[in-house]
Every structure is written in C-alpha cells, then in structure tokens.
Amino acid sequence: MMKIRKLFSVFIVLAFLSPVASHAAKSTEELPNIPWGFQKVFSTYDRPALQRGFQVYKEVCAGCHGLDKVAYRNLSGLGYNPDEIKAIAAEYTVIDGPNDEGEMFERAAVPADRFVSPFPNDNAARASNGGALPPDLSLIIKARTNGPNYLFGLLTGYAEEAPAGEELLDGQYWNKYFPGHKISMAPPLSDGLITYSDGTEATVEMATRDVVEFLAWASEPTMEARKQMGVKVLLFLFFLSVLLYIVKRRVWRDVH
Amino acid sequence: MSGNTEKGQFDNKVVSWVDERLPIFTMLSKEYGVFPTPKNFNYFWNFGAIAMAMLSIMILTGIFLAMNYTAHADEAFNSVERITRDVNYGWLLRYLHMNGASFFFIAVYIHIGRGLFYGSYKGPRELLWIFGVLIFLLMMGTAFMGYTLPWSQMSGWGATVITNLFSAIPIVGDSIHTLLIGGFTVDNPTLNRFFALHYLLPFVIVAVVFLHVWALHVTGSNNPLGIEPKSKKDTLPFHPYYTSKDVFGLSVFLLFYLWVVFFHPLALSHADHFKPFDSMVTPEHIVPEWYFLPFYAILKSFTADLVIPFTGIILVEAKLLGVLAMFGSIGLLFVLPWLDSSPVRSATFRPIYKICLFLLLISMLVLGYTGSQPAEGWVVVAAQITTAYYFIHFLVILPLLGKIERTKPLPKSINESVLAKKEGK
Numbered sequence: 001m002m003k004i005r006k007l008f009s010v011f012i013v014l015a016f017l018s019p020v021a022s023h024a025a026k027s028t029e030e031l032p033n034i035p036w037g038f039q040k041v042f043s044t045y046d047r048p049a050l051q052r053g054f055q056v057y058k059e060v061c062a063g064c065h066g067l068d069k070v071a072y073r074n075l076s077g078l079g080y081n082p083d084e085i086k087a088i089a090a091e092y093t094v095i096d097g098p099n100d101e102g103e104m105f106e107r108a109a110v111p112a113d114r115f116v117s118p119f120p121n122d123n124a125a126r127a128s129n130g131g132a133l134p135p136d137l138s139l140i141i142k143a144r145t146n147g148p149n150y151l152f153g154l155l156t157g158y159a160e161e162a163p164a165g166e167e168l169l170d171g172q173y174w175n176k177y178f179p180g181h182k183i184s185m186a187p188p189l190s191d192g193l194i195t196y197s198d199g200t201e202a203t204v205e206m207a208t209r210d211v212v213e214f215l216a217w218a219s220e221p222t223m224e225a226r227k228q229m230g231v232k233v234l235l236f237l238f239f240l241s242v243l244l245y246i247v248k249r250r251v252w253r254d255v256h
Numbered sequence: 257m258s259g260n261t262e263k264g265q266f267d268n269k270v271v272s273w274v275d276e277r278l279p280i281f282t283m284l285s286k287e288y289g290v291f292p293t294p295k296n297f298n299y300f301w302n303f304g305a306i307a308m309a310m311l312s313i314m315i316l317t318g319i320f321l322a323m324n325y326t327a328h329a330d331e332a333f334n335s336v337e338r339i340t341r342d343v344n345y346g347w348l349l350r351y352l353h354m355n356g357a358s359f360f361f362i363a364v365y366i367h368i369g370r371g372l373f374y375g376s377y378k379g380p381r382e383l384l385w386i387f388g389v390l391i392f393l394l395m396m397g398t399a400f401m402g403y404t405l406p407w408s409q410m411s412g413w414g415a416t417v418i419t420n421l422f423s424a425i426p427i428v429g430d431s432i433h434t435l436l437i438g439g440f441t442v443d444n445p446t447l448n449r450f451f452a453l454h455y456l457l458p459f460v461i462v463a464v465v466f467l468h469v470w471a472l473h474v475t476g477s478n479n480p481l482g483i484e485p486k487s488k489k490d491t492l493p494f495h496p497y498y499t500s501k502d503v504f505g506l507s508v509f510l511l512f513y514l515w516v517v518f519f520h521p522l523a524l525s526h527a528d529h530f531k532p533f534d535s536m537v538t539p540e541h542i543v544p545e546w547y548f549l550p551f552y553a554i555l556k557s558f559t560a561d562l563v564i565p566f567t568g569i570i571l572v573e574a575k576l577l578g579v580l581a582m583f584g585s586i587g588l589l590f591v592l593p594w595l596d597s598s599p600v601r602s603a604t605f606r607p608i609y610k611i612c613l614f615l616l617l618i619s620m621l622v623l624g625y626t627g628s629q630p631a632e633g634w635v636v637v638a639a640q641i642t643t644a645y646y647f648i649h650f651l652v653i654l655p656l657l658g659k660i661e662r663t664k665p666l667p668k669s670i671n672e673s674v675l676a677k678k679e680g681k
Contacts, residue, residue, distance in 0.1 A: 041519055069334070069337050069341065074341075138337075139337070139530045139531075142522065142527065142530040143527050143528075143530035143531045144527050145527045147527070219530075221341060222340065222341070222347040225347070226347060226348070226351075226518055226521070227518065227519065229348070229518065230514070230515075230517075230518025230519055231518075233514055233518060234511065234514060234515060234518065237507060237510055237511050237514060238511065240507055241504065241507040241508050241511060244500070244503055244504040244507050245504050247500050247504070248500040248501050248503075248504045251496045251497060251500045252497060252500075252501075255295060255492065255497070
C-alpha cells in the first residue's frame with residue numbers, strides 16, 4: 001500500500017511539473033495577448049474593422065500575398081452590397097478562356113471569381129521576393145498556433161536591426177516573433193501609410209488589428225452562422241434534456 | 257410493441273402480416289422491448305448506446321462529406337476548404353465529423369473503462385469483450401485514415417510516420433510499407449487507398465457492432481455489482497426503463513458534443529492541419545489526434561535496442577520494440593479475460609484492484625500528455641515508467657492479484673442490494 005501511495009504522489013508531482021517544464025522549453029518570445037472580440041463565445045466580427053482590414057489587405061498585403069480561397073462575392077460578409085462588390089471585383093483582371101478562336105483573353109473579374117493572386121505561380125512569387133515565397137493568407141489565422149496574436153506580434157514585432165552577433169542577409173529583417181527571427185518580409189506597415197475611408201487614424205497598431213480581424217474572417221467566414229445556429233441548437237437540446245429527465249424520473253418512479 | 261414474444265401476435269394487421277413472414281417485430285420486441293436488464297445500472301451504462309449514436313452520426317455526416325470531397329493529392333485540401341466555405345452547411349458537416357471522431361472515442365473510452373472497472377470482460381462475456389476490442393481497433397484504423405484525408409501537413413506527415421512503422425517488421429516490412437502507401441513515398445495512391453478504406457471500414461464496424469450486440473443479448477448485461485440476475489425481481493424490461501434513460505443520457509452527451517462543434521470546433525485541432533501537405537517541409541513536431549497519444553507515447557518510449565549483453569549483437573531494434581509494444585498494448589486487451597484470475601467481477605468488491613486500475617488510468621493520462629510532447633528529458637522517463645506500469649498491470653498484477661486479494665463479500669442479489677441502498681437513504 002505505502003509503495004502505491006508513493007508512486008501515486010510521484011505522478012501527481014509530475015503532473016504539476018509538466019506546465020512548468022513545457023513553459024521553460026519555449027525559447028521564442030511570449031506572444032502578445034489581445035482580447036480579440038471575435039474569439040468571444042457569442043461574438044460576431046466587427047463590420048467596420050473588417051472593412052478597414054480589407055482596405056489594409058488590398059492596399060498593402062495584396063502586393064505579394066494571395067487570398068485564393070475567398071471569392072469577391074464573399075465580401076457581402078463584410079457588409080458590402082452587391083453593387084459595391086461588383087465594383088471591387090471589376091478593379092481586377094483575370095485570364096479566362098479559351099474563347100471560340102481558342103485564344104485566352106483578359107476580362108474584368110466578377111463577384112463569382114476568387115481573389116486574384118498577385119503572382120501567376122509560386123516560382124514567379126519567389127523570383128520577385130528574393131527567393132522567399134509569400135504564403136497565401138486565406139487560412140493564415142488557422143494555420144498558425146494562436147493565429148490572431150501571432151500575426152499581430154509578427155506585424156508589430158520588427159526590430160530596427162538585428163541584435164549583436166546576428167548576421168542578416170540582404171533582404172532579411174529581424175522579427176521578435178518569427179520562428180528563427182530572420183524574415184524576408186520588409187516591415188509592411190507604418191503610421192499613416194493608409195488613409196482609412198472611414199476617417200479612423202491608421203496607426204500601425206490599428207491597421208494590424210484591423211487586418212487580423214479581416215484575415216480571421218477570411219479563414220472562417222462561416223463563424224457567425226455557426227454561432228447563431230449553435231445558440232438555437234443548444235437551447236433546444238437543453239430543454240429537451242430537462243424534459244427527457246422528467247420522463248425518465250416518471251418512468252422509474254415505481255422502481256426507486 | 258406490446259411486449260409480445262410469440263410470432264404474429266400484434267394488434268396491427270400489417271405488422272402481424274409482416275411478422276408472420278419475417279419475425280422482425282417479434283425480434284425487436286424480444287430484444288428491445290421486454291429484454292430483461294439488470295435494474296441497478298448507473299449512468300456509465302449509457303455509453304454503449306451513446307457510442308452507437310456517434311457511429312451513426314459519423315456515417316451520416318461522412319456520406320454527405322464524401323459527396324463533396326475530392327480524393328486527389330492536388331485537390332483534396334481545397335475540396336475540404338470548399339466544403340467549409342461554399343457547400344450549404346458544409347462547415348457543419350465537417351465540424352460534426354471531425355469533432356464527432358473525438359467524441360466517439362470519448363464515449364468508447366468511457367465504455368471500455370466501465371468494462372474494466374466492473375469486470376464486464378469476464379466469463380461468460382469474453383467473446384462480447386473481444387468483439388468490443390475489435391471495434392476499437394477498427395475505429396483506430398478508420399480514424400487514422402480519416403485524419404489523412406484533408407491532405408494537410410499533419411495528414412501527410414502523420415501518414416508518413418504511421419506507415420513507416422510497418423517497415424520495422426523484419427523481412428516483409430518494406431513490402432508491407434510499399435503496399436500500404438502504394439509507392440515509395442506518401443502520395444496520391446496513398447490518399448486514394450486511404451479514402452477507399454476510410455469509407456469501407458465504418459461498415460465493417462457496423463457489422464462487428466451487430467455481433468457485439470448479439471453476443472450481449474445472449475449473455476445479458478453485466479451490472480455494477482458484477483453478480484448475475486437471479487430472479488425477475490433483479491431485472492427490468494429494457495423498454496421503457498432503459499430506453500428513457502439512454503435517450504436522456506444521449507441528450508446530455510450531445511449537449512457537450514455540440515457545444516464543442518458550434519463554439520470551439522478547432523479546440524482539438526492543430527495549426528498544421530490548415531497547411532497543405534508539402535513532402536519537402538517536415539513540421540516541427542508531428543502529433544496524432546489526442547485519442548492516439550497514449551499509444552504513440554508507448555511507441556516512442558522504446559529508445560534503446562535490445563542487445564545481447566557484452567556482445568553488441570542487436571536482437572531487436574528500438575523501433576521494432578516500440579511498434580511491437582504499441583500493438584501489444586492493444587493486443588493484450590484481447591486476452592484480458594484470461595489474464596485476470598479473480599472470480600469477482602466488480603471493482604467495488606476488489607479494494608486493491610481498484611487502486612491498480614486507478615494507477616492505470618493515471619498512467620494513460622501521463623502517457624497521453626507525454627505523447628503530445630517532444631521526446632526529450634523527463635518526458636521520456638515518465639513515458640517509460642508509465643509504459644512499464646501498463647504492461648505490469650496486465651501481465652503481472654492481474655494474473656497474481658486474483659490469487660492473493662481478499663475481496664469484500666458479494667450481496668445475495670441485485671434486488672437486495674438496491675433495497676438496502678434505498679433504506680440507507
């Protein structure tokens with residue numbers, strides 16, 4: 001018996017040690033911890049922030065990063081009406097075809113088209129970015145652990161220069177949160193780089209928050225529909241459970 | 257159903273007509289209507305029905321997902337994204353299915369744990385138990401192959417790691433490996449065969465579940481006291497008593513499941529599951545789904561080759577030892593009914609067994625945690641200690657304990673015990 005107790009206490013100690021150990025093992029910088037509105041249980045996306053974030057993506061990120069899983073029609077989720085969406089899509093050209101003569105041709109994008117990527121293929125993207133491939137951003141929030149905070153940290157975590165003893169190659173920058181710290185993306189944002197159409201002051205922090213909100217939407221555009229249905233389903237199921245419990249009690253009354 | 261067990265004795269003429277030609281209503285009435293069931297079940301006995309419901313949910317959502325999924329290495333990742341974005345309620349189907357796997361395993365683990373605690377594997381229910389272990393094994397295969405279908409980084413590399421295990425088998429290992437993945441590396445043929453098998457195996461599971469339930473209805477259910485019902489006083493008809501209880505339990509279980517589906521659908525997922533598979537980039541660390549972690553930890557805990565001392569001749573390589581131990585840990589469950597030497601079923605009356613089983617649970621939790629961590633430092637040691645306990649529990653403790661343990665006196669009948677409990681209140 002004593003031995004078993006002892007063994008058991010060892011397990012308990014191990015269980016308590018584990019978070020400490022895994023914490024110590026992390027060498028990278030602790031990510032910022034921002035209470036994102038859209039991460040709350042019953043919350044929705046912030047429409048004005050989404051539209052501002054879309055503007056940041058369009059004017060800054062889209063120079064290098066695609067968003068190929070999102071279609072222009074999806075922008076209705078940001079609060080744009082069909083005419084606005086048509087106008088946004090028409091700003092881009094897509095290659096379509098072949099036509100009756102067998103030729104490929106260019107035409108203006110329509111709402112049904114996916115976001116036009118800045119480069120025709122990965123090799124072209126690498127060639128104009130010093131060998132580094134700018135990732136597609138459609139799923140970037142889900143494809144990084146603690147996505148929203150990671151992206152916020154990455155975009156605001158640039159240092160003026162590398163710490164002593166670290167060499168940066170041409171076209172590399174020092175980033176506090178990027179794995180390995182050496183990132184090939186120049187600091188993309190600066191204060192006042194963007195002039196928001198709604199008059200909000202576009203500080204780096206504001207623009208970063210907005211673009212994170214927008215990319216969170218891009219990675220999970222069905223979040224609002226999901227939560228709305230979830231509330232109904234769970235309420236229904238809760239009352240059903242109560243009723244079923246009453247039924248069970250009634251049925252079992254003569255046994256207990 | 258009026259509780260008839262004689263063929264063709266139904267009030268409804270159509271039912272009678274059918275029943276005289278194919279006595280399906282008689283069968284239903286006998287097996288789910290009047291079927292005598294011990295009256296003292298606790299809520300742990302709900303999880304068989306819950307697991308059955310989860311299996312149905314998985315098959316239904318899976319069929320609709322398959323209608324929209326493309327099993328090709330170039331298309332799979334995008335088709336899964338298309339399901340969540342563009343297919344009507346596709347996000348719901350996908351989240352029900354991916355979290356459904358987790359909750360299916362939760363239900364089955366509780367169901368297995370209940371069997372271990374109350375000795376449900378002991379005679380005359382050995383075959384019932386063996387069918388159960390077979391279902392568990394089939395579930396693991398199905399879940400693993402399902403994990404590869406989105407063709408993400410985690411999918412492709414998970415498939416690479418797991419199929420590589422088979423190459424550790426001497427002589428035929430490499431051939432088996434090639435056969436499994438359909439080539440020399442994990443690629444489109446791997447995805448195609450995994451999709452085919454992922455669609456096939458659930459129906460094999462249904463068949464074994466049928467045998468499992470059949471065997472159950474021959475021996476009857478075990479119960480928390482672990483003694484057989486002796487008279488009618490000890491049992492209740494399945495309907496309405498256990499139908500009402502099962503439906504209530506299922507409803508509560510669904511509350512938890514759907515809470516996760518609707519509000520935390522990615523809580524059990526991993527960021528590498530949202531990057532397309534790239535055979536040139538290995539993820540930082542490859543982990544299976546949580547329900548495989550204890551077995552993954554057993555696999556990883558063998559870090560040294562088995563050698564003949566002082567000669568340096570390697571008898572068994574560490575990798576093969578790990579693979580053998582991992583499969584052995586589940587293989588042991590098949591022979592569990594003959595490893596446990598105690599005639600008493602329920603742990604309620606086995607004070608020492610109860611402690612050992614609690615340690616086994618702790619071991620599984622520690623193994624689960626260590627399985628999720630990179631194998632270094634104390635993690636390896638903890639995994640090795642708990643792996644050792646896992647095997648000692650089944651191979652040493654269970655055969656010996658039955659011979660030395662002094663068990664508490666068993667009650668005379670289920671009814672007596674239930675009445676005593678009632679008076680005690």
